Amino acid sequence: MIVSDIAGTTRDAVDSPFEANGQKFTLIDTAGLRRKSRVDEGVERYSVIRTLRAIDRADVVLMVIDAESGVTEQDKRIAGYAHEAGKACIILVNKWDLLEKNNQTVNEYTRTLRHELIFLTYAPILFISALTKQRLHKIPELVCHVSEQNNLRISTGTLNQVLQDALAVTPPPSVRGKRLKIYYGTQADVKPPTFILFVNDPEIFHFSYMRYLENVFRQTFSFEGTPIRLSARGRKDNDKEV
Secondary structure, rough: OOOOOOOOOOOEEEEEEEEOOOOOEEEEEEEOOOOHOOOOOOOHHHHHHHHHHHHHHHHHEEEEOOOOOOOHHHHHHHHHHHHHHHEEEEEEOOOOOOOOOOOOOOHHHHHHHEEEEEEEEOOOOEEEEOOOOOOOHHHHHHHHHHHHHHOOOOOOHHHHHHHHHHHHHHOOOOEEOEEEEEEEEEEEEEEOEEEEEEEHHHHHHHHHHHHHHHHHHHHHHHOOOOEEEEEEEOOOOOOOOO
């Protein structure tokens, strides 16, 4: 692989198989992405496209943020693509050794990251240094963890018990005089965990209540490092309320 301290040296995605803690991995080292204003040449656009395709192939996406530069527009674009693709994700803040720090630096940097990448609030953050190898040993274990969360399957009985408790604490709101009724839920898929909620009228299922249920599921089952998806479906004749 051709590497350099200069961003953008790597032009293609390179597969590197390796083993850590008895587990086999394939690392896809993608092309470094420059700021959007600098993406003018065809080869640079091609690097971006190859990075997006690498995300499609990946099970876990490691979002590498330059600690000195912070989150760029390209970082947001790539992170958003990984989120929409339903990929497990970890945020790695590299070059952490280069920053001057005090006892508030980690908390302040974390708050900034969460604000800039608001759609990745579920992704764990690891402050690392490729140069000094600081915390690099934690990455494989964390990769396995978020991959398991991305593949997590919840039994229908357990899911509906949690759903029933959530409805009791905060009942669904009424929209235009019609109250939303949720009859039961089931998990339809993994990678990412996907849930279908059967309701009386999907059109009155407001996104804010959907977000409330997503937060309840995360508090109960964690789902650390993975997006989860909820969708509403109209009731069948034989459906019963939870």
